[in-house]
Amino acid sequence: MLDQIHLLAAVTVLGVLEQAYFFLQVIYARRKFGISPPKISGPPEFERIFRAQVNSSEYFPIFLALLWQAGLFFHQGLAAALGLLYLYARYRYFVGYKASSSERLAPIYFSAGVLWILIAASALGILHFFLSHYMGLNILQLLRA
Secondary structure (H helix, E strand, C coil): CCHHHHHHHHHHHHHHHHHHHHHHHHHHHHHHHHCCCCCCCCCCCHHHCCCHHHHHHHHHHHHHHHHHHHHHHHHHHHHHHHHHHHHHHHHHHHHHHHHHHHHHHHHHHHHHHHHHHHHHHHHHHHHHHHHHHCCCCHHHHHHCC
């Protein structure tokens, strides 16, 4: 069983570490700009770092759910590769947003595209499972015929 999920687990750990890095960046920015919790406003430089971290945190559960569904129902290797692309795009998003709000756009569009591919892989994998398990239809055999 573990050989079927080890890549997904590795990408998950990398994602958690990335989230921790983003959290630390907000802590450092709070110290740098003298902004104590629960305040969330301050200089634009702080607000961009804070928003980049919050936005990334909001999407993280969606990413994890899609990563695991695509990996379990479609293909672990493809899902893990897409997961790495997503994490890289999120990192570029964070760095871009930290520099300027306009520099976040290309990475956010790219990461959204990766999420859509994960959605498609998940849906196809789950559909294949239901059709083969409950109706005895094997889509792959039908496509080859």
